[in-house]
Amino acid sequence: MNEREKILARIREALTVQAPFPGEPRAPGQQRPSPAQVRKWLPPAADSFDEQLALFRQNATSLKADFYALNLRDELKSRLLALRDAEDWRKIASHSGELTDLGVSALGVPVLKTDSGYDINELEKCDAGITECDALIAQTGSVLVANRSAGGRALSVLPPHHVVLARRKQLLPDLPAAFELLKQKYGCNYPGMISFITGPSRTGDIERILVLGAHGPRKLTIFFL
Amino acid sequence: MTVTLFIPCFVDLLYPRVAVSIVEILERLGHKIDFPEELNCCGQPAFNSGYWDEARAVALPVLRRLKNAEAVVIASGSCGAMQKVFYPQLFAGTKQEAEAKNLAAKCWEFSDFLATKLGVTDLGARFLHKVTFHDGCHGLRELGLKKPPRALLAKVRGLELVEMKEEVCCGFGGAFAVKFPMISTAMGEVKCAQAAETGAEYIVSNDSSCLMHIQGLADKQGMKLKVIHLAEVLTSR
Amino acid sequence: MSRPVQQFKAQAELSTHNLRLRATIQTALEKYAVVRDTNRRAFQDYQAARQAAAEIKWExxxxxxxxxxxxxxxxxxxxxxxxxxxxxxxxxxxxxxxxxxxxxxxxxxxxxxxxxxxxxxxxxxxxxxxxxxxxxxxxxxxxxxxxxxxxxxxxxxxxxxxxxxxxxxxxxxxxxxxxxxxxxxxxxxxxxxxxxxxxxxxxxxxxxxxxxxxxxxxxxxxxxxxxxxxxxxxxxxxxxxxxxxxxxxxxxxxxxxxxxxxxxxxxxxxxxxxxxxxxxxxxxxxxxxxxxxxRRTELLADAEQRDSLHCIRCGACLNVCPIFRNVGGPAYGTTYSGPVGSVITPHLRGWQDWKHLSFSSSLCGACTETCPVKIDLAHHLLQNRRKAVTQKSSLAGKLGFKLFAFIFNRPRLYRRVAPLGRLGQKLHPLVKGTRLDPAYAWTKSRATPQIAPRTFREFWRERNLHEIQQRPMQETKGQNQI
CATH class of the missing domain: 3.40.50.10420 (NagB/RpiA/CoA transferase-like)
Structure with a gap:
């Protein structure tokens, strides 16, 4: 027997004795909580779009992310230019996408595109990483990204400033909705990485005092178009 | 009704006034007291130390004697938890399983009996002091008795209750107090400090064993804290 | 005593006397408790969420x-x-x-x-x-x-x-x-x-x-x-x-x-x-x-304690545990410290060396109350104690509890406890505070309660003997006195 078989055999042997179920026995067909049930237990998420937007803004702000709802796509360019000037961006990184292409086109600084591989040292030198996303989650103020939507694994975490460009229709009420979306989008062929980003990188490891920008970005800016 | 009293050894020997107060209160409310003198321990020390056979040996006479009791009132949250929560576990799979469950269903910690079973909270007591309440852990977490003692205290004239910032253990824990005295003492120090922070004159509790520990520490350290059992507060005039 | 228990006691002695360290830990965990409580309250039904999590981990x-x-x-x-x-x-x-x-x-x-x-x-x-x-x-x-x-x-x-x-x-x-x-x-x-x-x-x-x-x-x-x-x-x-x-x-x-x-x-x-x-x-x-x-499969084989494998290593039980707060993680000498560490370590690393962790608890139950997947940690500690004793009980422990059961099952014998105790207390000052004091573990840091001049049973017997209706007790000075 190899190690796998030995461990599995030990597990099966152990499980021949039943352990008591922690609660009321469940009726057949009621094997697990439905997303609707989970939704009723978690912190409340709003019903209407406007309320969800307000909730996302409130959560993102308390997480110390910067959130801007923009009316026009042109406004995106001017906002990004303002950021470039304020933070003196010399070089940025991004990936191909409808919104990212629109955003970086006007910046006038060198852009490292991560789509088909890149040099880590080059990415490390970039002042900002501009990505799209899969969803925004109102309940938690999170940005949901995956390899495909955010230019790989490192783009959203290595540069000191992560700028997210999100679409109106990407706003979701809560975590159960986010997992439903993932299931629909990827079926059972999930990508290499899916990440819920909830505020800029942080640590409390020194005297439980909050410090932003531990290893990941110190700043997280979300533009909502 | 006839109320059967269970008075554990430490209340009997060290804090008899607690038991006397309970008798006084129950008799004043018109109940008849049945006191089985021969029952002086629920077996918890042996049970908590892992000696379940010995615990059963002590618990068996308790089960037998209380079999026909109408209601059992226990003068300690800890002994109450033993009979209400742990007897059914201790006797699970034995001939006495049903008896243990039967007893569990009719035994009451003293404050719970008054406030929940009898629905009486105002006993006409007067206690002109600022107090804080210490929840014995067994009463609090095994029996869920956060409210009954507070409901009773709320009706005591002149009493001001100031809560401590945490529901933290006083560090007694039976044999633990002498097996790991340094930890038990440190826990008691935290408790005393939190009680002192409230500015209360008295720490009130429904468990004499906790009070014994807290008083022991406070006295040794020359702190001014005084302790008093809930039953004694309720008979104060 | 096994080496781990000696190390545990020595380390506990040191850390409980380190007031600065204890204050640092206390402050950090108080900060944690404030945000934890706020965010638990933000759940619409935290208890239902916890129950569902327990059931999913069980599955x-x-x-x-x-x-x-x-x-x-x-x-x-x-x-x-x-x-x-x-x-x-x-x-x-x-x-x-x-x-x-x-x-x-x-x-x-x-x-x-x-x-x-x-x-x-x-x-x-x-x-x-x-x-x-x-x-x-x-x-x-x-x-x-x-x-x-x-x-x-x-x-x-x-x-x-x-x-x-x-x-x-x-x-x-x-x-x-x-x-x-x-x-x-x-x-x-x-x-x-x-x-x-x-x-x-x-x-x-x-x-x-x-x-x-x-x-x-x-x-x-x-x-x-x-x-x-x-x-x-x-x-x-x-x-x-x-x-x-x-x-x-x-x-x-x-x-x-x-x-x-x-x-x-x-x-x-x-x-x-x-x-x-x-x-x-x-x-x-x-x-x-x-x-x-x-050795996780050994814990799995113990159906009674299998649910300790439900642990998601959040550390919540450590944070509320008064033992952990006062002795700190390193004293345990284990990878997983605090209540869950005390529960699983003897299963994973051997009973005789690690059972002391299950005894080093006041069984306050704060761990059980806080666990997000509802592992009944405090009761697991009791189970561990039983298993440790069943496997190998100490002679002193066995004799001690046999004697305990013997005395408490004999009311006449128990009646002798009070007078004997009073005598003992008269003699106690001779050794009190010294290493010869049999109650040293208590008296070193705590005052000793006194046996009342009249126990409740003595009171009760007298009352019945004289068949007098008891009047409310008069206030007396000492709180033990009747």
Whole structure:
């Protein structure tokens, strides 16, 4: 027997004795909580779009992310230019996408595109990483990204400033909705990485005092178009 | 009704006034007291130390004697938890399983009996002091008795209750107090400090064993804290 | 006494007398409790969420074979190499084998308690590899040549002043004690390590069976970088980490965060499904997942205590445990400290050496009350005590409790206790406070209660004898007196 078989055999042997179920026995067909049930237990998420937007803004702000709802796509360019000037961006990184292409086109600084591989040292030198996303989650103020939507694994975490460009229709009420979306989008062929980003990188490891920008970005800016 | 009293050894020997107060209160409310003198321990020390056979040996006479009791009132949250929560576990799979469950269903910690079973909270007591309440852990977490003692205290004239910032253990824990005295003492120090922070004159509790520990520490350290059992507060005039 | 119990008592003696340390821990955990309570209250029904989590973990653990096989086959389908390790030693050999094969020199690690369990860092360093912990807290304790003080807050015992001195000494930094400045020092040092590391090494919070993904929860982004930059990634996880479905994370991620650090959700919650996939722009070329048993199957075989494998290692029970708060993590001498450590360690590492942890508890139940997956830890401690005694009881203990049962079952004998006790108390001052004092363990730090002049039973008997109706007791000075 190899190690796998030995461990599995030990597990099966152990499980021949039943352990008591922690609660009321469940009726057949009621094997697990439905997303609707989970939704009723978690912190409340709003019903209407406007309320969800307000909730996302409130959560993102308390997480110390910067959130801007923009009316026009042109406004995106001017906002990004303002950021470039304020933070003196010399070089940025991004990936191909409808919104990212629109955003970086006007910046006038060198852009490292991560789509088909890149040099880590080059990415490390970039002042900002501009990505799209899969969803925004109102309940938690999170940005949901995956390899495909955010230019790989490192783009959203290595540069000191992560700028997210999100679409109106990407706003979701809560975590159960986010997992439903993932299931629909990827079926059972999930990508290499899916990440819920909830505020800029942080640590409390020194005297439980909050410090932003531990290893990941110190700043997280979300533009909502 | 006839109320059967269970008075554990430490209340009997060290804090008899607690038991006397309970008798006084129950008799004043018109109940008849049945006191089985021969029952002086629920077996918890042996049970908590892992000696379940010995615990059963002590618990068996308790089960037998209380079999026909109408209601059992226990003068300690800890002994109450033993009979209400742990007897059914201790006797699970034995001939006495049903008896243990039967007893569990009719035994009451003293404050719970008054406030929940009898629905009486105002006993006409007067206690002109600022107090804080210490929840014995067994009463609090095994029996869920956060409210009954507070409901009773709320009706005591002149009493001001100031809560401590945490529901933290006083560090007694039976044999633990002498097996790991340094930890038990440190826990008691935290408790005393939190009680002192409230500015209360008295720490009130429904468990004499906790009070014994807290008083022991406070006295040794020359702190001014005084302790008093809930039953004694309720008979104060 | 076994060596671990001596070490535990010696360390407890030291740490309980270290008032500064106790105050540091108390303050940190009070801050945690405030945010935890706020965020638990934000749930619409926290108790229902907890109950559901307990049931889902039950389902996972009680069908562990099925879910593990599903998890592994999905992982393998996307090119991940899965290794099974029955023991810590085998896991170390597997990991060393991968590192040697890659001709690697440097390893960057994100936080993993399972690697502490198998003493991986020592093994790698013995072989001459450079191992760097990237989680800030872990980095600090590694630099300070310590083990993590707490499974979630590894450096909570150190003040910023101590960390400043450590960084200035070990990293030739010139930092003040400002946490932000100290964090920047660590960030700068570790960035270089990331870019140069040959191997990334992570643990896992959940192994999601239906998706074949590993979920990692963190705040700093160090795990994200560890799993993104090096060419080879190794992930070590215990077999109990399984969750049946990806959507279960909708419940478990917020529960883990609220209980773990008090946050509504930690900063990064990331699920990994494989090494770099075709069409993906980055990620490791190879991903090795090492599944560790290390006697977890023995705990699994104990149906009564099987649910202690439901633990999601949030550390909530440590944070509320008055024992942990006062003695601290290192005193335990175990990888997993606090209530859950006391429950599982004797099962995983032997009863006779580790049973003392189950006895070192006042059974206050704060752990049971706080556990987000409803493991009844306090009652598990009782079960452990019973099992330890059944396996091997001490002669003194056995005789002691036989005598206890003998006396308490004989009311006439019990009646002698009061007079004997009063006599004893008269003699007590002769030895009180000295080592000859049989009650020294109590009297060293606590005043002794006095046996009342009249016990309740004496009172009751007199009352019945004289058949007089009892009037309310008169107030007397001493509170024991009647």
């Amino acid at each position: 996972a653990i009680n069908h562990l074979d099925r879910y593990l096989e599903q998890f592994v086959s999905k992982l393998e389908a996307r090119g991940t190499k899965v290794h099974w390790a029955g023991t810590g030693r085998l896991a170390r050999e597997i990991i060393l084998g991968i590192i040697r094969e890659k001709k690697a020199r440097s390893i960057i690690k994100s936080k993993t308690m399972t690697s502490e369990e198998i003493h991986l860092n020592e093994a790698l360093e013995r072989e001459g590899f450079e191992v760097v912990e990237s989680d800030l807290g872990e980095f600090i304790v590694q630099l300070n040549k310590e083990t993590p003080y707490h499974i979630v807050f590894p450096a909570m015992h150190l003040t910023r002043g101590e960390i400043k001195e450590l960084f200035n000494r070990e990293l030739a930094a010139d930092a003040s004690d400002n946490p932000e400045e100290l964090t920047r020092v660590a960030r700068r040092v570790l960035r270089k390590k990331y870019v140069g590391a040959d191997i990334g090494f992570t643990g896992a919070n959940f192994a999601v069976a239906d998706a074949g993904m590993v979920s990692i929860t963190e705040n700093e982004g160090n795990a994200r970088l560890t799993a993104a930059l090096p060419k080879t990634l190794i992930t070590l996880l215990g077999i109990e980490k399984v969750l049946p479905r990806l959507e279960d994370l909708a419940l478990f991620l917020p529960l883990l965060a609220t209980s773990g650090t008090g946050q509504p959700l930690t900063c990064y919650n990331t699920m990994y499904g494989g090494p770099r996939q075709p069409g993906e722009s980055d990620g490791p070329e190879e991903w090795h997942v090492v599944l560790l048993d290390n």
